[in-house]
Amino acid sequence: MEHTLDQAVAYAKGIHQKGECEKAIHIYRRVLERNPEHVEALTYLGVAYWQTNKLEKAKNFLEKAVQVAPRSQSALANLASVSSALGNHEKALQCYDRLVHLRPKFVIAHYNRGMVLKRLNRLVEAKKCFLYAITLTENSCEAGFGTNAETSKLRGELLDELFRVLHALGARARITDLFRQYSKEMFPIVDPEFDNRYLQGLDATFTAPAPLRRRNRFHFLIKQLENVLGLSGLIAECGCFRGLSSYLLCHRLLQHDSSFTGAGYQIFDSFAGLSQPSESDIFFLDETDTVTRPDSNQVAVGKYAAKLEDVKHSLYQFPEIEYFPGWIPTAFPKSKKKRYRLVHVDVDLYQPTKDCFEYFWPRLVPGGVIVCDDYNWPGAERAVKEFCQSVGTSYDVSPYGQACFQTLRAV
């Protein structure tokens, strides 16, 4: 009989993997009627309930699976995830402890264990966990992990978590050391002078160096500034959050002109975070008609709110910066006289991004540049495409997801 039950479970797993959860659930249950301790049926039934959002049921079947087979890695790993999703982080931690005991080089188990420790605010232990998992990825075959690209992605994610924890622990010196250690691997262009400034900017703006690769976007932005240093005109940033990009831009201007104290630099921000997303920010059809949706947490109204006073404090060396607190486009001055050489648009959403383009494009000097940080956000991508088409200009996309377009240079 057991052989027939195993065959039934194998068949159910096949349809389960094709997404037919309800049908699979029916078969797993039938198997369990015949053998209530069939570990695979218990485990996959738990997984199927989890996938159909029935977390309590999922937990019950996975607990039973672990009871029957305390060394089942699959049952333990899934019970850990479901417990975590139910907010029972202590229980999840127990499962991960057992899992790493059974399989000490299981990178994902160490990664998830670190995430649970982080949620429990046991940051020193979480740090150790991420560090250990990173060392395991150095020998991906031994760690039983997939392709080089997958390993590199995983290493990047682990490093990001490690840096978040180090930031929360206030471990500045360790951040600097590790940042330098991993810069060759994570940054296509190593630039020690820029990186020193970047680390100072992170400190000044109380920002975590995570995601680590975000540094590449800032590096690219500074290169765009360098291209317009020979032009005259104002520089504006729309969307400053805590001021990190403005810190880097202003310090580069100071390096170029030691008397620079902020004159000619403008900051536009609500200082109340993101505005209301529109339909374009939530759904977007790409060329293959695939709907993409940014993480709903990312488009939350009010996200990235920072206080004007804190930004001024971080940029204290530049007291002549002009601040325009308020919602875009209302906060834009009506005057048509001002001219700009560089505008950094980093407001994430469709409508304010488009409003920025409409306001600044006719105000650019010849050769002036608009850099939009958010081409990897559906609404901003749409704003770039629509706007550039409407004014008949082309745009480039950086390897890090920023879009740039510029007016023709004078000859």
Ligand SMILES: C[S@@+](CC[C@H](N)C(=O)[O-])C[C@H]1O[C@@H](n2cnc3c(N)ncnc32)[C@H](O)[C@@H]1O
């Ligand atoms: C991703 S953050 C900018 C990050 C920043 N450039 C940095 O270096 O960290 C987005 C910013 O856009 C601002 N913002 C979003 N929508 C806005 C709107 N409609 N008007 C004004 N500011 C807005 C938010 O307050 C937030 O500071």
